[in-house]
Amino acid sequence: EPEVTQTPSHQVTQMGQEVILRCVPISNHLYFYWYRQILGQKVEFLVSFYNNEISEKSEIFDDQFSVERPDGSNFTLKIRSTKLEDSAMYFCASRSGTGVTPLHFGNGTRLTVT
Amino acid sequence: TQLLEQSPQFLSIQEGENLTVYCNSSSVFSSLQWYRQEPGEGPVLLVTVVTGGEVKKLKRLTFQFGDARKDSSLHITAAQPGDTGLYLCAGAGNQFYFGTGTSLTVIP
Numbered sequence: 057e058p059e060v061t062q063t064p065s066h067q068v069t070q071m072g073q074e075v076i077l078r079c080v081p082i083s084n085h086l087y088f089y090w091y092r093q094i095l096g097q098k099v100e101f102l103v104s105f106y107n108n109e110i111s112e113k114s115e116i117f118d119d120q121f122s123v124e125r126p127d128g129s130n131f132t133l134k135i136r137s138t139k140l141e142d143s144a145m146y147f148c149a150s151r152s153g154t155g156v157t158p159l160h161f162g163n164g165t166r167l168t169v170t
Numbered sequence: 171t172q173l174l175e176q177s178p179q180f181l182s183i184q185e186g187e188n189l190t191v192y193c194n195s196s197s198v199f200s201s202l203q204w205y206r207q208e209p210g211e212g213p214v215l216l217v218t219v220v221t222g223g224e225v226k227k228l229k230r231l232t233f234q235f236g237d238a239r240k241d242s243s244l245h246i247t248a249a250q251p252g253d254t255g256l257y258l259c260a261g262a263g264n265q266f267y268f269g270t271g272t273s274l275t276v277i278p
Contacts, residue, residue: 089266099258099260101265147212147213156200156220159266161212
């Protein structure tokens with residue numbers, strides 16, 4: 057069964073550094089998402105992306121964050137200047153349509169900012 | 171932001187017991203999904219409920235969508251250790267709004 061893949065599985069970075077989290081969504085999916093989950097807390101929406109542009113973003117997704125689909129397969133999340141509070145699991149998800157169409161999640165990237 | 175509250179937040183039970191997890195919101199959703207997440211992995215879809223009052227069964231799991239499509243419940247019969255995990259409800263709007271999560275531990 058096709059799956060969403062994320063790399064790396066764990067990223068450690070120093071405060072103030074830039075990080076890029078990478079995702080390969082399922083190939084025929086059209087809608088892409090980034091969520092994050094701080095340890096022990098809820099899954100929080102960051103951003104949705106469709107037709108090569110952001111369709112919705114949360115208040116968490118400030119100017120430090122950006123997303124890109126540089127080619128036909130990758131979907132990236134960039135954090136320009138990481139803060140300690142950015143430490144979390146970051147999940148990429150994709151789906152083929154809207155409405156009741158389910159999200160398919162990757163296994164996440166654990167970002168640790170020191 | 172549409173808030174979904176889940177209860178209980180933590181649940182630890184013996185193998186063979188029954189349990190119910192609740193997902194409540196003041197918002198109406200076009201559909202609601204339940205996911206299960208294991209440590210180190212992403213959430214995996216269990217079920218989607220669409221119609222108010224709908225009941226869906228998945229082996230020992232029974233899901234119900236409230237008549238007003240604002241709340242949902244998940245009932246597990248005869249829980250097994252393999253049911254251990256984080257259960258998340260998610261309401262569909264422009265994107266998915268996740269609940270606060272219920273961490274279930276089933277003790278053998």
